[in-house]
Amino acid sequence: MAGGKIFIFDTTLRDGEQSPGASMNMQEKFRLAQQFVKLNIDIIEAGFPVASKGDFDCVKNIADHICDIQVAGLARCNEKDIDTAWQALKNGDNSRIHIFLATSDIHMKYKLKMDREQVLELAVASVRHAAKYTSNVEFSAEDASRSDLDFVCEVFEAVIRAGATTLNFPDTTGYAMPDEFGDSIAYLNRHIPSIDKAVLSVHCHNDLGLATANSLAAVKAGARQVECTVNGIGERAGNTAMEEVVMALRTRADLLKATTDVVTEHITATSRMVSTITGMLVQPNKAVVGANAFAHESGIHQDGVLKERTTYEIMNPCDVGLNQNSLVLGKHSGRHALYDKIAVMGYKLNADELERVFNRFKTVADVKKEMFDEDLEAILMDEVLRIPNIYELLSLGAMSGSKTLPTSSVRMRVNDKEMTGCAIGVGPIDATFRAIAKLTKTGSKLLYFAVSSITGGTDAQGEVMVRIEDNSVVVLGKGADPDIVTAAAKAYLNGLNRLEYLKKK
Ligand code: KIV
Ligand code: ZN
Numbered sequence: 001m002a003g004g005k006i007f008i009f010d011t012t013l014r015d016g017e018q019s020p021g022a023s024m025n026m027q028e029k030f031r032l033a034q035q036f037v038k039l040n041i042d043i044i045e046a047g048f049p050v051a052s053k054g055d056f057d058c059v060k061n062i063a064d065h066i067c068d069i070q071v072a073g074l075a076r077c078n079e080k081d082i083d084t085a086w087q088a089l090k091n092g093d094n095s096r097i098h099i100f101l102a103t104s105d106i107h108m109k110y111k112l113k114m115d116r117e118q119v120l121e122l123a124v125a126s127v128r129h130a131a132k133y134t135s136n137v138e139f140s141a142e143d144a145s146r147s148d149l150d151f152v153c154e155v156f157e158a159v160i161r162a163g164a165t166t167l168n169f170p171d172t173t174g175y176a177m178p179d180e181f182g183d184s185i186a187y188l189n190r191h192i193p194s195i196d197k198a199v200l201s202v203h204c205h206n207d208l209g210l211a212t213a214n215s216l217a218a219v220k221a222g223a224r225q226v227e228c229t230v231n232g233i234g235e236r237a238g239n240t241a242m243e244e245v246v247m248a249l250r251t252r253a254d255l256l257k258a259t260t261d262v263v264t265e266h267i268t269a270t271s272r273m274v275s276t277i278t279g280m281l282v283q284p285n286k287a288v289v290g291a292n293a294f295a296h297e298s299g300i301h302q303d304g305v306l307k308e309r310t311t312y313e314i315m316n317p318c319d320v321g322l323n324q325n326s327l328v329l330g331k332h333s334g335r336h337a338l339y340d341k342i343a344v345m346g347y348k349l350n351a352d353e354l355e356r357v358f359n360r361f362k363t364v365a366d367v368k369k370e371m372f373d374e375d376l377e378a379i380l381m382d383e384v385l386r387i388p389n390i391y392e393l394l395s396l397g398a399m400s401g402s403k404t405l406p407t408s409s410v411r412m413r414v415n416d417k418e419m420t421g422c423a424i425g426v427g428p429i430d431a432t433f434r435a436i437a438k439l440t441k442t443g444s445k446l447l448y449f450a451v452s453s454i455t456g457g458t459d460a461q462g463e464v465m466v467r468i469e470d471n472s473v474v475v476l477g478k479g480a481d482p483d484i485v486t487a488a489a490k491a492y493l494n495g496l497n498r499l500e501y502l503k504k505k
Helices: 024-037 053-065 081-088 105-112 114-133 149-162 178-192 211-220 240-251 264-280 299-307 335-344 349-367 373-384 428-440 484-504
Strands: 007-010 043-047 070-076 096-102 139-140 164-169 199-202 226-228 327-329 391-399 407-414 417-424 445-453 462-470 475-480
Touching: 007 164, 007 199, 007 240, 024 043, 024 053, 024 264, 043 053, 053 070, 053 081, 053 240, 070 081, 070 226, 081 096, 096 105, 096 114, 096 164, 105 114, 105 335, 105 349, 105 417, 114 139, 114 149, 139 211, 139 349, 149 164, 149 178, 164 178, 164 226, 178 211, 178 335, 199 211, 211 240, 226 240, 240 407, 264 373, 264 391, 327 335, 335 349, 373 475, 417 445, 428 445, 428 484, 445 484, 462 484, 475 484
Parallel strands: 007 043, 007 226, 043 070, 070 096, 096 139, 139 164, 164 199, 199 226
Antiparallel strands: 391 407, 407 417, 445 462, 462 475
16 A cells, blocks of 8 residues: 555665765764664664674664664674674664675676576575574565566565565666556565565665656555665665655655654754765755755846745745744854754753853854854864764865965874974965875875865855865765864865875774
8 A cells, every 4th residue: 555654764874885985984973873863764764783883883782772763784694793783782672683685687697697597595694693682684685676576576475485585676776667666566465475564665876867757656655664865875876865755745745645753853954964975075056955056147037936835835934844044143152042043053062062162152253243053063074073083174274365475384193292383385274284194194195186165155154075086985075164274184184184084984
C-alpha cells in the first residue's frame, strides 16, 4: 500500500562521508547526530565500523550517547563485519545492523566472483548471523536496479525468513529512470510473499540527476523508507537529498499522500552545518537549501511575491527554517543574550565552549556592525567543531598594495611550540600560505582555493575554502574571519590539521 508514514534513513555520516575530501571526525559526526535528533530523523547510519578504528569509535560514540533515534552501522556479508558492527552498536536503544551484498549479474561475476546460489546462501547466512544480535536488521541488495528482479525477489523473500526487517533496493550507480524504478518497487511488492513483514526501502544515487525523482517514484509505488543525505552529498554525484524528498513529500502531500516526521524548520541549519563540517559548499541554485532557493530576481516575480507570496513560492521559507538575515546581536550584547541566542539556534555548549564563542563573538562584533545568524553559525562551527589542532594560528600581519612586495609574517603554534615565520608571495594570501608551509614543513599541494562572503557588505566575514592533497589523501579546510587573509590562513591550517588527524586515524 503506497503512502502513509515514510521512514527517513539519513546516511550523511556514512555514504555522505564517501564524498571525496568530506571526511568528518568524531566530534563533528557527534554534533551532526545531535542535529539529526532535532530534525527527528528516524534512522541515522553512523558509519561502517569495520572500515577503520576511527569509524568504529564514531559509530560507538553515537550509539552509546544518542537516544531517541535508531543508529545503524554498515557491514558486508561476513561474520567479522557483522560482529564488529554489533560491538559498536550494542549499547544503542534500537540499533540496526545494515548488511549489503550485490545481486546484479555484473557485480556477482566481476566483483564477487560468485553465482546466484552462492549469493543467496551468503545473504541468508549473514542475515541469520546478524539476527542473533538484534531484530533490527536491514539487508541491501547492492546494484539492485541493474539486477534481475525475480532474483532480487527470491533473495528478499529468503532474507525476510532469515530475520531481515528492512529490505533496501538501491540504485547504486544512479542508472534507473523514475517510471522504471517505481515499477520495480511495485513489482517487488507484488512478488515477495512475505513483504508485509518488512519495510521496503530505496537508496538512490544521483549520477543522472534523478535520485530524488527516483525516490519519490518509489514512494508512490509503495516504498516505505527513503535513504538520503543532507545536501545530497555522497559517493560520486551523491545521494538523494534529504531536504528535497522531505519538502517534496510535504509540498505535494496531495499527490504523494505520504508524510515524514521530520521537523522541517531545522533543515536550513542542518544544511549549513553539513556544509561547514564537510567543507562542501552548497550550489546557490540547489533546491530547498541553496542561497537562491527563495530569492526572486525578476521584477515581475518580486512584484508577484509582494502581492501574494504563493504566486511564485510553493514553499514557505519559514518552513525550512530560513530566517532571512535575522539580526542576531551587536557588539554591546552581553553573555546572556549570546547564550540565549545560541540555545535558540539549538546548540548545547559546555562552559569552556561558551567562553570561546563569546570571546570570538566580541572580536568579530567589534569590527562588524551587525551580526546575523550566519555569522554566529560560522563562529560556532569554527570554535566548537575544532579537531585537535596541531597547528594553531596565533597572529598574522600581511602587507600588500599596488607598489608593495606582498609579505606576510605568521606567528603560530606547532605542537605546543610557538614559531614565527615570514615569506613573500604574489599576493598577501600567497605570502601567508608560503609562510605557513615553511613553518609546518608540509609537503601538501593546494588543489583548490575559493573565497566567499558569509553575508553582504564590505564588513562581511570572509569564508575561505581550500582543498589540499598529501600522498593522495585529499581534505577540505574552511576558515572564516572579517579579515580575508586571516580567513585564508585559518582555512589552510584547518586543512593541514585534518591531514594530520587522518594520518593518525
Ligand atoms: O549505494 C549503495 O548501494 C550503498 C549500499 C551499501 C546500500 O551505499
Ligand atoms: Zn550508496
